[in-house]
Amino acid sequence: MESLFDLSLINSTLRMMAPLLLAGLGGAICSRVGVFNVGLDGLMLMGAFLGVAANAYTHNVWLAILIAVIGTTIFSALYAYMTINLQANMIVTGIAINFLSIGITTFALRTIFDVQGAYYNNEMQGLPTWEIPVIDQIPLLGNLLSGQSPIVYLGILCTIVMYFFFKKSVAGSHFDAVGINPIAAKSQGIKVKRIQYQAVLISGVLCALAGAQLSLGQVTMFSENMTAGRGFIALVATMLGQSNPIGVFLSSGLFGFTEAISIRLQGLNVPTNFTLMLPYVITILAMFIFKDKTQLSALKNSAGSSR
Amino acid sequence: MNKLKTNATVFIQPLLAVIVGLLVGTIAIMLSGESVIVTYQEMWDGAFGNLYFLTNTLERAIPIILAGLGVAFAFRAGFFNLGAEGQLVMGAVTTAIVTVYLPFQGLLNMVISIIAGMLIAGLYSFLAGWMEQRFQINLLISTLLLNYIAVLFAGYLVSEPFRDTSSAGGVPQTVMVDEASRLPKLLTGMNLHYGFVIAIILAIVIAFIMKRTTFGYEVRMLGQNVFFAQYGGINRKKIMFTSLLISGMLAGLAGSVEVLGIHYRFIEGALSNPQFAWTGLMAALLANSNPIGTTVVAIFLAALDTGSLGVERNTDVPNSISGIIQAVLILFISAKFTMNFLNQRKKEGK
Amino acid sequence: ADESGNSGNSSEDAKRVAVVLTDKIGVNPFFQQISDGATKAADEAGLEVNVIESSDPTEIEQNLQVAVAEDYDLILTATFDAVDALTRVAEQNPEQDFAIIDAVVDLPNVKSAEFREYEASFLLGAAAGLSTETNKIGIVLAMDVPQINKYKSGFEEGVAHVNSEAEVLSSYVGSFADPAKAKEIALQQNANGADFIAAASAVSDLGVFEAAKEEGFYTSGQDIDRTTDDPEHIVLSQLKNTDVVAYDFVKEYGEGNFETGTQSFGVAEDGVGLTFVTAESESPLSDFIGQETIDKVTELKDQIISGELTVTNPLAQ
Amino acid sequence: MLLELKDITKKYGDFKANDQVSFSLNKQEIHAIVGENGAGKTTLMRMLYGMEKPTSGDIFINGKKQNIDNPNIAIELGIGMVHQHFMLFPPFTIAENVVFHHEPKKGWRYDRKKAADEVAQLAEKFGMKINPLDIAGDAPVGIQQRVEILKVLYQGADVIILDEPTAVLTPLEVKELLVSLRELVKMGKSIILITHKLNEVMEIADRVTVLRDGKVTGTLTTKDTNPEELSRLMVGRELKNNPLPSIEKGNEILSIKNIEMTSKKSGKTLLDDVTLQVRQGEIVGIAGVSGNGQSELIQAITGLAPVNKGSVTLNGADMTNRSVKQIRDQGLSHIPEDRYLWGAAKEANLVDNMMMTDYAKPAFQKAGVLKLKEIRRYVAESVKKFNVKTTSIDTSAQFLSGGNLQKLIAAREIQKNTPFLLAAEPTRGVDIGAMEFIHEQLIEKRNNGDAVLLISSELSEILALSDRVFVMYEGKIVGEFDHQNASEEKLSILMAGGNNE
Numbered sequence A: 001m002e003s004l005f006d007l008s009l010i011n012s013t014l015r016m017m018a019p020l021l022l023a024g025l026g027g028a029i030c031s032r033v034g035v036f037n038v039g040l041d042g043l044m045l046m047g048a049f050l051g052v053a054a055n056a057y058t059h060n061v062w063l064a065i066l067i068a069v070i071g072t073t074i075f076s077a078l079y080a081y082m083t084i085n086l087q088a089n090m091i092v093t094g095i096a097i098n099f100l101s102i103g104i105t106t107f108a109l110r111t112i113f114d115v116q117g118a119y120y121n122n123e124m125q126g127l128p129t130w131e132i133p134v135i136d137q138i139p140l141l142g143n144l145l146s147g148q149s150p151i152v153y154l155g156i157l158c159t160i161v162m163y164f165f166f167k168k169s170v171a172g173s174h175f176d177a178v179g180i181n182p183i184a185a186k187s188q189g190i191k192v193k194r195i196q197y198q199a200v201l202i203s204g205v206l207c208a209l210a211g212a213q214l215s216l217g218q219v220t221m222f223s224e225n226m227t228a229g230r231g232f233i234a235l236v237a238t239m240l241g242q243s244n245p246i247g248v249f250l251s252s253g254l255f256g257f258t259e260a261i262s263i264r265l266q267g268l269n270v271p272t273n274f275t276l277m278l279p280y281v282i283t284i285l286a287m288f289i290f291k292d293k294t295q296l297s298a299l300k301n302s303a304g305s306s307r
Numbered sequence B: 001m002n003k004l005k006t007n008a009t010v011f012i013q014p015l016l017a018v019i020v021g022l023l024v025g026t027i028a029i030m031l032s033g034e035s036v037i038v039t040y041q042e043m044w045d046g047a048f049g050n051l052y053f054l055t056n057t058l059e060r061a062i063p064i065i066l067a068g069l070g071v072a073f074a075f076r077a078g079f080f081n082l083g084a085e086g087q088l089v090m091g092a093v094t095t096a097i098v099t100v101y102l103p104f105q106g107l108l109n110m111v112i113s114i115i116a117g118m119l120i121a122g123l124y125s126f127l128a129g130w131m132e133q134r135f136q137i138n139l140l141i142s143t144l145l146l147n148y149i150a151v152l153f154a155g156y157l158v159s160e161p162f163r164d165t166s167s168a169g170g171v172p173q174t175v176m177v178d179e180a181s182r183l184p185k186l187l188t189g190m191n192l193h194y195g196f197v198i199a200i201i202l203a204i205v206i207a208f209i210m211k212r213t214t215f216g217y218e219v220r221m222l223g224q225n226v227f228f229a230q231y232g233g234i235n236r237k238k239i240m241f242t243s244l245l246i247s248g249m250l251a252g253l254a255g256s257v258e259v260l261g262i263h264y265r266f267i268e269g270a271l272s273n274p275q276f277a278w279t280g281l282m283a284a285l286l287a288n289s290n291p292i293g294t295t296v297v298a299i300f301l302a303a304l305d306t307g308s309l310g311v312e313r314n315t316d317v318p319n320s321i322s323g324i325i326q327a328v329l330i331l332f333i334s335a336k337f338t339m340n341f342l343n344q345r346k347k348e349g350k
Numbered sequence C: 001a002d003e004s005g006n007s008g009n010s011s012e013d014a015k016r017v018a019v020v021l022t023d024k025i026g027v028n029p030f031f032q033q034i035s036d037g038a039t040k041a042a043d044e045a046g047l048e049v050n051v052i053e054s055s056d057p058t059e060i061e062q063n064l065q066v067a068v069a070e071d072y073d074l075i076l077t078a079t080f081d082a083v084d085a086l087t088r089v090a091e092q093n094p095e096q097d098f099a100i101i102d103a104v105v106d107l108p109n110v111k112s113a114e115f116r117e118y119e120a121s122f123l124l125g126a127a128a129g130l131s132t133e134t135n136k137i138g139i140v141l142a143m144d145v146p147q148i149n150k151y152k153s154g155f156e157e158g159v160a161h162v163n164s165e166a167e168v169l170s171s172y173v174g175s176f177a178d179p180a181k182a183k184e185i186a187l188q189q190n191a192n193g194a195d196f197i198a199a200a201s202a203v204s205d206l207g208v209f210e211a212a213k214e215e216g217f218y219t220s221g222q223d224i225d226r227t228t229d230d231p232e233h234i235v236l237s238q239l240k241n242t243d244v245v246a247y248d249f250v251k252e253y254g255e256g257n258f259e260t261g262t263q264s265f266g267v268a269e270d271g272v273g274l275t276f277v278t279a280e281s282e283s284p285l286s287d288f289i290g291q292e293t294i295d296k297v298t299e300l301k302d303q304i305i306s307g308e309l310t311v312t313n314p315l316a317q
Numbered sequence D: 001m002l003l004e005l006k007d008i009t010k011k012y013g014d015f016k017a018n019d020q021v022s023f024s025l026n027k028q029e030i031h032a033i034v035g036e037n038g039a040g041k042t043t044l045m046r047m048l049y050g051m052e053k054p055t056s057g058d059i060f061i062n063g064k065k066q067n068i069d070n071p072n073i074a075i076e077l078g079i080g081m082v083h084q085h086f087m088l089f090p091p092f093t094i095a096e097n098v099v100f101h102h103e104p105k106k107g108w109r110y111d112r113k114k115a116a117d118e119v120a121q122l123a124e125k126f127g128m129k130i131n132p133l134d135i136a137g138d139a140p141v142g143i144q145q146r147v148e149i150l151k152v153l154y155q156g157a158d159v160i161i162l163d164e165p166t167a168v169l170t171p172l173e174v175k176e177l178l179v180s181l182r183e184l185v186k187m188g189k190s191i192i193l194i195t196h197k198l199n200e201v202m203e204i205a206d207r208v209t210v211l212r213d214g215k216v217t218g219t220l221t222t223k224d225t226n227p228e229e230l231s232r233l234m235v236g237r238e239l240k241n242n243p244l245p246s247i248e249k250g251n252e253i254l255s256i257k258n259i260e261m262t263s264k265k266s267g268k269t270l271l272d273d274v275t276l277q278v279r280q281g282e283i284v285g286i287a288g289v290s291g292n293g294q295s296e297l298i299q300a301i302t303g304l305a306p307v308n309k310g311s312v313t314l315n316g317a318d319m320t321n322r323s324v325k326q327i328r329d330q331g332l333s334h335i336p337e338d339r340y341l342w343g344a345a346k347e348a349n350l351v352d353n354m355m356m357t358d359y360a361k362p363a364f365q366k367a368g369v370l371k372l373k374e375i376r377r378y379v380a381e382s383v384k385k386f387n388v389k390t391t392s393i394d395t396s397a398q399f400l401s402g403g404n405l406q407k408l409i410a411a412r413e414i415q416k417n418t419p420f421l422l423a424a425e426p427t428r429g430v431d432i433g434a435m436e437f438i439h440e441q442l443i444e445k446r447n448n449g450d451a452v453l454l455i456s457s458e459l460s461e462i463l464a465l466s467d468r469v470f471v472m473y474e475g476k477i478v479g480e481f482d483h484q485n486a487s488e489e490k491l492s493i494l495m496a497g498g499n500n501e
């Protein structure tokens, strides 16, 4: 097909990967401190809903995002409390969080907006797209990278910030320490629970942004269960990227890219189910190349709590 | 040390969790403006109200029990199998196709198609184990991804080569299984079928294997400490492969039994939408991978499902509220309440 | 469950109707339509109505059985998902009245209504084929499954009938509720030159509409008249009057002239249609379509009604 | 008096881990604490370090009563602890581990360069050789030990608690450590030293406190006591001295010929042309600083890792690169070097732990079904016979003290009655009572005409038990001695890579 690798492919990849990247980074920061967060999908959905709901009331997209972030962070505190304080099984809690947010958003959709299925509203302003001044000028790159929603850029920024946080900052090394050996960290006077809380809350913020990118960046509406399982793909990105921000960026990029490709491949004479499979198959193939030799500490923790 | 005391905490814990869950559920119901008592009454009735509802609950528990047993088996051997959904779907679609297209009859047909479904599902899970063993591919990621592939692949099978084109239908599905090959009902007029007997027997068999056989011992030791197991002469590869195979076969059986006992055909989405696999996973986790415990928890989780159906039918509480109550109950059930609360109280008391 | 039979409605002898839906209402506006239609008729005819949503396909049969046990007079359900369950339940309860919309169950105690959506899709495709300037037309579908593909085949046939030059780009979202991906697909089709992209992806249609608004191409809605949302870009809507059928069924039941059997609703019966062609719309006609096209399509409609033109039924192969 | 613990009691449920314990430490003193496994030494120190709260009793620092709620307070008060099980972050560098939670900063950034410099200086000041930029997890245990001490020093501790610091060290490393400790005292630090080795106590401590069953049985000045008195206070009885009677040697049971093993990862040669034999009625000792190929030798013999060249013959059959099971069936039993990693499943109960390697025997299973009754009887008997202290055989192994777990493992392997026993570090971290017992068992096995290969980094153990001694250095056998000819001196030189000629 002539348009398989056109310029808009990169553009499209960036858009598609942004929610995966942000939620994946949220998963990464959790797993760095030893929390295996399966609730990313639910947190994202909550963020998507709150973004739209707040936007409908405040008519201000920025304020809406702020409210989505605050609300989702509070919601993620529930997950933190259950797993960190009450030592509930991380995976069960995560799945329950996903169910809960589907329930809450659907219920709220009905009670607040009196609609079922989806809420949209022509007056509602979505996120603008930003033309990035300098990059904009560069002939080819400008077209490729410019003109995305601010959250896409924020996702890239978060990757960089998180990379430096873990690589360069003292706090970052404390986060790692908690994930590597919580008992040792505690014996050195580190407040392990507090750090785990911080990580979960940060993942709340990141998932809120991921959700907002879906409901206010990519489209301007909310529909029931609109994350369509992206939280689990983000989880795969977290694991595949070995909880390293750059790794998460690359793996969510790979996923976004293959998904963009798979849309284009639908024109070919291949059964659609096979083209839809492409991102998953490619990701598995990618694992043959980037082998995961290190055991995730979060994994061990969650497996430990499962016995 | 004090056995009585520990036994008491074992029971107090989930009880407290259920109470807290119900309390939070109460808030949700009150928000929706319905009577709390009526709603909970309907929930109870929907799950256990009379023989019909009780058998429905048990019927719904069948795939959850089987998928849960599968997950639990792999857990015991130390492997985190997140691929129950894919395995379940593979088992179901295989069984449906084999029943309809291979020239066997009646009981034989039923047995062969169930075994075929279990085998394919087992091999599907084996594949993930092989990739981990041979290429160090993280089992968690591969099993998660294989779920999507299985669902799409099964979808392809029933919308292209094996689609039922006879009825003027629109849903991708296979042809219906003939009467003789179906799993018979346990009681006439009720939905509960022999799959339940199979599930219960398997739970007991697996409990026996785990506790009383050398193979079960090998599986448990491998799950507890790989190095210790290897030191003692246990073949890690062999146990890993067999336990993943068994795990997949159980999940596959969940699908086969759903096909032959309830739907009588494979319908796209009919087995993934109800989240049987994930519910089974939760049951296994909540029961610490104990087979009998998994069965009990699975029935409890199924009761939450059928109970919320009752709420949906007979009250104005929206469907989503029953979803909320259900999620809240699950959320609190695994919390370690008593420990913390009692400990805190002790400390404060001093 | 028996006691609710007579004692439950002792005050008056109102007939009771259960509407058992195969999924949550929110999943597809289609369910909302049926629920609304049935409720409206019940209100008018003085019937009691209870709408029961199912969370997943496994629950349908149980809900039907319980509805029988609770002595509802008429049990109305819908879609192909309910066929297996209804067949079994209706066979077991030959005295009970049932009705099913948008699928056929051929039993003496069931009244079925099927729709020939492909006729409407044909008209939509024809309108698109006549209007396109780029000779590229898109359609965004929910999933690659027969009940969705019946829209695709009629659409393609319609396009081909009027414009042999035009190419149809069709893509699947792969799920019933992923507006973000639907939008991405529409943007992609538009980038490949499609100037008209039909939406046939349930809730995800909203994503296609947004893409149209942003990029300035034209699109169409499904089931109900969506042109009112954004008449500038949503220029057509293919209609499927399930609400009317649900209303009719319940109303007939209330009035005592309910007869089982199968009714087929196509363009001729006004069960399906296209805005501006078979039904008025509140919104103005877009210049992109133009009155001329509408006239031509109206001619095609008449040919279909008269039987001069037959659209292929994709499910009858 | 720098520090004083008064009448400290710590209860876990109804169990008193510490019972009215009083303890004091003077400035620039080294005060040793000794006692059997589970006597309550670690528990007492954990309370001083703020990781546990005493059930009753008071802690005074410089005469002032303190409430030490968490390690931060202890650190502020100048108390540092080197834990029995290292508290390190293996992927971090040594410098990062040392400065952890007290990192030098440049703005928001972690000044890793400064950290490395400071750690290098600190190490120099106290005469400890380390490379701050090495990854802690890759460093040998001796270095890890130093990292732990440096960490405490970096935090400015005046009181340093060391919980069994020498259990995992080689003799050379022990010597170095003791030198460092003296150095520290000279520089004004005070030290609490928990150990099972009475010679260390006698050599370095000023005073010693003995704990038994959570109670203090005596606080003595080392000048005025001797090891015999201390052991009597510890175990409540006189210790025996086990002689090694000379007996007839029989056939070769284990024969290793020219084996070679290379690392898959680095391609480094780990075992280089190793040849040795063990005969019936003989204990052969392998001496060597740990990390010189002993672990690889164990793995080669037991089938846990393949060799590239050479042959391993056990009890007359070629067992080169066979599976663990085949080798065990041929007559191997094996006390592993790390009891938690290889030797036990912590969460499993004693029955499960005891059954490993025996579960397939016809006595304990029929057609794959375990005979639980027989098994439980057997385990209960073994636990009693080997004097494993536990509340029940259904307790999980993690709740046994190290010494008791070791006894359980020894019981499991010795009772198998195989012609060959491989005993690796059989008494590491085990109290003197248990050590005596395990030694007795090894000798008895030898006297019964079985072959024993003893691998230990504890020279005194090697010298006391071995009929013949081999010395390993960098994967090679560099020396062989008879029981009579072996001496600590001769072995030490070879172990350090020196030459006896």
Ligand SMILES: Nc1ncnc2c1ncn2[C@@H]1O[C@H](COP(=O)(O)OP(=O)(O)OP(=O)(O)O)[C@@H](O)[C@H]1O
Residues within 6 Å of the ligand: D012, D015, D016, D017, D035, D036, D037, D038, D039, D040, D041, D042, D043, D044, D084, D399, D400, D401, D402, D403, D431
């Ligand atoms: N958290 C706890 N809960 C219950 N019992 C405990 C706990 N910690 C320690 N104990 C028990 O207290 C006793 C004393 O343990 P402690 O660790 O102080 O022994 P120790 O003298 O350090 O032994 P070792 O020489 O093996 O290190 C043991 O019997 C142990 O089982």
Ligand SMILES: Nc1ncnc2c1ncn2[C@@H]1O[C@H](COP(=O)(O)OP(=O)(O)OP(=O)(O)O)[C@@H](O)[C@H]1O
Residues within 6 Å of the ligand: D037, D038, D042, D084, D085, D398, D399, D400, D401, D402, D403, D429
């Ligand atoms: N929750 C607990 N309940 C009972 N005993 C415990 C508990 N936690 C730890 N212990 C016991 O406390 C003791 C002290 O543990 P510690 O970390 O000192 O290990 P240890 O057994 O002395 O190890 P080793 O001597 O092999 O180095 C051990 O006997 C351990 O089994």
Ligand SMILES: [Mg+2]
Residues within 6 Å of the ligand: D041, D042, D043, D084, D163
């Ligand atoms: Mg100790």
Ligand SMILES: [Mg+2]
Residues within 6 Å of the ligand: D037, D084, D164, D402, D403, D429
């Ligand atoms: Mg110890």
